[in-house]
Amino acid sequence: MTAVNDSTVRDPDAWRADMVRALRDQDAITSEPVGAAFAAVPRHRFAPDTPLDIAYDLHRTVPVKKDEHGLDISVMSAAHLQAVMLEQADIEPGMKVLEIGSGGYNAALIQELVGSKGAVTTVDIDRDIVDRARRCLDDAGYDQVKTVLADGEAGVPDGAPYDRIIVTVAAWDIPPSWINELGEKGRLVVPLTVRGTTRSIAFDRDREGLVSHSYRLARFVPMQGEGAAKERKALLRDGVAVQTDDEGIPFNTKALNHALDTPRREFWSGAAYDLPDELELYLTVHLSSAARLHASKDIVDSGLVEASALLGVPALVSEDSIAYRTRRENEDTGGFESGVVAHGLQAEALADEYLKLLRRWAQDHRRRGAATIRFLPGPAPSTPPQNTVLKRHGVVTVSWH
Numbered sequence: 001m002t003a004v005n006d007s008t009v010r011d012p013d014a015w016r017a018d019m020v021r022a023l024r025d026q027d028a029i030t031s032e033p034v035g036a037a038f039a040a041v042p043r044h045r046f047a048p049d050t051p052l053d054i055a056y057d058l059h060r061t062v063p064v065k066k067d068e069h070g071l072d073i074s075v076m077s078a079a080h081l082q083a084v085m086l087e088q089a090d091i092e093p094g095m096k097v098l099e100i101g102s103g104g105y106n107a108a109l110i111q112e113l114v115g116s117k118g119a120v121t122t123v124d125i126d127r128d129i130v131d132r133a134r135r136c137l138d139d140a141g142y143d144q145v146k147t148v149l150a151d152g153e154a155g156v157p158d159g160a161p162y163d164r165i166i167v168t169v170a171a172w173d174i175p176p177s178w179i180n181e182l183g184e185k186g187r188l189v190v191p192l193t194v195r196g197t198t199r200s201i202a203f204d205r206d207r208e209g210l211v212s213h214s215y216r217l218a219r220f221v222p223m224q225g226e227g228a229a230k231e232r233k234a235l236l237r238d239g240v241a242v243q244t245d246d247e248g249i250p251f252n253t254k255a256l257n258h259a260l261d262t263p264r265r266e267f268w269s270g271a272a273y274d275l276p277d278e279l280e281l282y283l284t285v286h287l288s289s290a291a292r293l294h295a296s297k298d299i300v301d302s303g304l305v306e307a308s309a310l311l312g313v314p315a316l317v318s319e320d321s322i323a324y325r326t327r328r329e330n331e332d333t334g335g336f337e338s339g340v341v342a343h344g345l346q347a348e349a350l351a352d353e354y355l356k357l358l359r360r361w362a363q364d365h366r367r368r369g370a371a372t373i374r375f376l377p378g379p380a381p382s383t384p385p386q387n388t389v390l391k392r393h394g395v396v397t398v399s400w401h
């Protein structure tokens, strides 16, 4: 008997209805207008060569273009993340919206949200992507969306001020144009990478710059062009790497690699481990010398590095020592307890600093959304305050209440 592929017999409308229902069930869609936009735009028309089950999968991206190493440089973003970001953006009918990073689908969703009296401009740095987005938008009946070929680092001055700017590519910084082109009561939604982790942050204006209204973990392809991230990555050995965007951090690749061969020390905090993304934000801005440790599955299976490093874990590094977070089951702390693995001559001192932070977070800040993230444009202060991450066009500060 020939197997029947479900995606060939079901109607795209049925796939779309299921997707919208699931996005609501998972609280990605929380408002009527965003639900109606997802129900209206035929997502599969923006991924014409993709089977319907993939095009309508909540969490899958659809590859559009890869670089010479086979890495994605353009994808149709996952529907779940698009819904979350559109909810963060709180778009109203009649608004003028700029999208940075095109594909067509998200711009069509935005067009549904702003309606016929609003205006949507989408800009991409890649001619193939702009041409493709244009074709898909016209084909799906969204010819009123304006497509622009340019480096989004400069925004799109022709059309400013915008009520909303939505960036759909991982940005390492916030260039002046995005703030200048934002209306007085505007909101910027941007997947901002801070110390190796990207969060979609909805920023509103405040007296000194931008202040977060909400933030959510997000994954995006990295920005190209003028605003591309400048990160240092060091391969310690096959399958183990450290990465940092902080120029003040010493990286002695040889000494750090050697440290991994010194006995591993374990330290336990007695504090609960949960809400890893919130804990991580706290750690990365408080650790005095923060990097990110990555390890491959083979390395983790070999026992050299803990599984926490599979997706990258905040690490505290010195010239020749390294400490990073781990966890173990512990009923007394409500499921898991956080701890530290450390290697090298300063293992104990690094672990001590790390443990204090794990305990302080668990005691005072263990809640979702407890942080306020600010972006202060302009030159960095000569003595930057604590919890500050320096960028090219300003500084990011994070506070907890």
Ligand SMILES: C[S@@+](CC[C@H](N)C(=O)[O-])C[C@H]1O[C@@H](n2cnc3c(N)ncnc32)[C@H](O)[C@@H]1O
Residues within 6 Å of the ligand: 073, 074, 075, 076, 077, 099, 100, 101, 102, 103, 104, 105, 106, 107, 123, 124, 125, 126, 129, 150, 151, 152, 153, 168, 169, 220, 221, 222, 223, 224, 225, 226, 227
């Ligand atoms: C995740 S895709 C955009 C997805 C899209 N918004 C959608 O509807 O699904 C990210 C896009 O950002 C673009 N991009 C990268 N750097 C850029 C830059 N500096 N300015 C404008 N676009 C950029 C890439 O070419 C890519 O097409």
